[in-house]
Amino acid sequence: MKKINTFWNWIQDNNQTIKNLINETPKNQKHISFWINKNLSYYCKEIDFMIVFPKSSNGKTELILTANGDTEYFNHVIDLVDNAPQLKNWKFTAFIQPLERIDELMKGIDNPYIFHEITLKASELTFLPVEYHELSHKVDIVVFLKNYNLYCDTKTLQQAIFIIMQDIVGEKSLYQNINFVQLAQVPVNMEGLIKLYDFQLFLDNLNGIELNNYFLKMWETVR
Template structure:
C-alpha cells in the first residue's frame, strides 16, 4: 500500500491534468492508475472527481465494488493515504455503478473508459 501512495504522489500532477490530455494519454494514465491499485489489491477500483473551482480539491474514490470482503483493504489504503491540500481521498464499499449514478447527477460528467471524471 505504501508503494501505491508513493507512486500516486510522484504522479498526482498527471492525474490532475487528465481531463486536458488526449484520449490516448488518458487511456495510458488510467491504465497505470488501475495497474498500481491492482498491485495492492486486484478487487479494488477507483474514480476521480474533478473540483468545481480552483479552491476545491480533487477527489480520489477507492471502491470495493460492493464486495464487503475487500472493504478492509479499502479502509487500510485510506488510513495510509497522504494528507494533501489539493486531494480528498474517499473510501467506498458501493459498486462503481452506484457511485457513477451519484456522479451522473452532477452537471456534465465526463466518462473516460471505465472512470467517471467530473469537472464540477
C-alpha cells in the same frame, strides 16, 4: 503495509499528472488511467478507483477507492485510505458516497436516470422491507416501479436500480445492509410504502426485532 506505501508513493510522485487528467487527450487519459489501475492492482486487484475533478480552480481533486460492493474487500479499502498521505488539493475517500441531494429528491425535481430505453427518477421509487436476517443484519426489500410491467425484470433494469440505490445510500451502506432486492410494479394500495431516499433513515430508526414485526405487517398490506 509495504504494498500500501508503494501505491501512495506512486500517487505522490504522479499526483500532478493525475490532477491534469481531465485536460489530456483521450489517448493520454487512457494511458494514465491504465497506470493508476496497474499500481492499484499491485495492492489489491479487486479495488477500483474513481476521480472526481473540482468544479473550481481552487477545489480539491478527489480519488475514490471502491470495492464495487464486495464486502470481502471493504477492509482493504479502509486500510488503504487510512494510510493515505496529506496532499495539497487532494481528497482521498473510501467507498462511493451518497449524493447530497435529498432536498431535490423530496421535492421531486431530481434529474432522471437514463439507461438505454429505461428512464427512472429516484424520487419516484418506493420500497418495502420483506425480511430481516438477524445473523447478517441485512434486509431483503422490494423496490416498486411505476412502469415495471413495461420494462419487465431485465438485467439492465436491475443494474439501474442498484446504481440509483448506491447514489442514494452510498456503496458501504448499500452492501452492508441489503441482502436481496426484488423488483415489482407499484401496487394499487400504496399505503405503507417507503420512499427509497428514506432507506437509511428507516434503518437508523428500527432495530432487528421491530424490523421483523414491521415487515410482516406491511408486506401483508400490499400482497
